[in-house]
Amino acid sequence: MPIPRTSSRGSRAAAALALLALAVTACASDKATGGGSGAAASGDGVKTGPGVTAETITIGMMTDLTGPYASFGKSLTNAQQLYFEQVNKAGGICGRQLESIVRDHGYDVQKAVAAYTEIGPKSVALAHVVGSPMVNAVKQRIEADQMLTIPQAWATHLLGSKPIQVTGTTYDIDMINGVDYLVKEKGIKSGDSIGHLYFEGDYGETALNGSKFAAGKHGLKLVEQKIKATDQDMTAQVAAFKKAGVKAVLVSVGPRQTASLVGVALAGGMKVPFLGSNSAYAPQLLATPAGEALLAAFEYVTAGAPMSSDLPAIKKLGEDYKAKYPNEAVDSGVASGYIAAGIVVDALKKACESKDLTRAGVVSAHRTQSSWGDQYGGAMDFTAFDKPASLRSYIVKPDKEALGGSVVVKEPFTADIAGEYQVPAGG
Known part of the structure; x- marks a missing residue:
């Protein structure tokens, strides 16, 4: 019995439908897996997706x-x-x-x-x-x-x-380790007040979570000063810290604000340790008028080796x-x-x-x-x-002669209290 033949128009239509079905399936699969279901790009058996070709x-x-x-x-x-x-x-x-x-x-x-x-x-x-x-x-x-x-x-x-x-x-872990360092190696003791200058928003408020926790554990009073990233002159914040009699200041702002804070404080006779988050320092600051003040009184906490x-x-x-x-x-x-x-x-x-x-x-x-x-x-x-x-942080300080503008003060360590801290996740 002869096999019935379809018309050329029917053949083209069937082929088009088949290709459309394949395209829809591929697109749906890519969408469901973040583009992760592509076929092997070069015949080497490796699955690929966006950003990867055979070459x-x-x-x-x-x-x-x-x-x-x-x-x-x-x-x-x-x-x-x-x-x-x-x-x-x-x-x-x-x-x-x-x-x-x-x-x-x-x-x-x-x-x-x-x-x-x-x-x-x-x-x-x-x-x-x-x-x-x-x-x-x-x-x-x-x-x-x-x-x-x-x-x-x-x-x-x-x-x-x-x-x-x-x-x-994270910024809060660095601040916990930093406060522990101030207590154990900089003479800060229970009952003392310490300041914290921080940006509004995720960076500053994450750091503040850590300083609050550590201050509570060590019996310290925390004096908060929140600023915006657009604020440049830290004169008012220095005055507030001086009035509160802080014995150290934590710094979770940008490099420009750090330079203003430490420069104004030392010029006004406020000689206390300043300890920053890793984002608070840039070696380019050492060439500014605040450079000498930073060399004299500023250190920062970071997870990375300088x-x-x-x-x-x-x-x-x-x-x-x-x-x-x-x-x-x-x-x-x-x-x-x-x-x-x-x-x-x-x-x-x-x-x-x-x-x-x-x-x-x-x-x-x-x-x-x-x-x-x-x-x-x-x-x-x-x-x-x-x-x-x-959970480990370095303590680092500015140095004009060092590659990268900073040197290690304390090798990476984890404060005992850091293990008790419950990190809030964004999820």
Whole structure:
């Protein structure tokens, strides 16, 4: 019996319907998994999705090159591009070369949203996003896209999200360790008053949570002074601290406000220790009129080893960075950016081993690592995303002669009371 033949019009219609069905299925699958269900891109059996082709892996950066953290953002970006270049020279990842897309948001939320809209669909991960407000603005999209993202911000509300990896400590843990340091090594005792100058918003209020907790544990009175990021002159705040008779001041603001605070205080005869969050200092301050005051009375708390550290990995980074960017300043952004790039690259390598370079595959691979980065001064645990990756902080002070403008005062430690603190997560 002859097989009946369909008309050419019917054949074309059937083929079109079949292709449409396949397209709808693929789109639905991509949407459900953050673009993680793509077919193997090069016949090597590796699953891929947005940001990954048979030849390349594209990583995004949302930075600040023109706003208040421009010098930090430039160092971050340079360091990450250096890292990716080194990986490419060594053969890349999974047979693919790394490419980066950089967008400057100038520390403006609307520009950050526009930047994510542009580079998000092209990227498998974000190697850095400067600023907690910027991460907040695109957080839901990061989670929906399952995009591994490394914020250059350490507020606790960024915890609790599987794709978002806060590195090291959070601001509150640093303040807990910092107050403990003041009590044990700077003569602050029960009954004393200490001040805390802080920005309104996530950064300052996270730090304040830590100082309140530590002050309560040590029997200290906490004198709070909240300011806006646009405030520049700290004369009124210094007067308030002097009137309260504080014996030390915690500082969780930007570098410009730190310079004003310490400069005005010392000029007015207020000789107390000033201890800052890691975002409160930039080595460029040492060339300003406030430089001598900072050298005399200011220290800061940070999870990261300074660039002057004698750790072999940090020393090599300093040499490589100066060779690549001989005319650029070296600050904490160099180490912070390089380490964040390493976190993303190692997640990609592990994802490659599992033959899953989808965004979801990269995040899952990242979350298997329980002890990462010891060569940089402190191992981090990435397996629990509702807790800080580390509880250990360095105490660091400014130094004109040191690479990066700072040196270690106290090697990384964890205050006993830090283990009692319940970190509030943003979830």
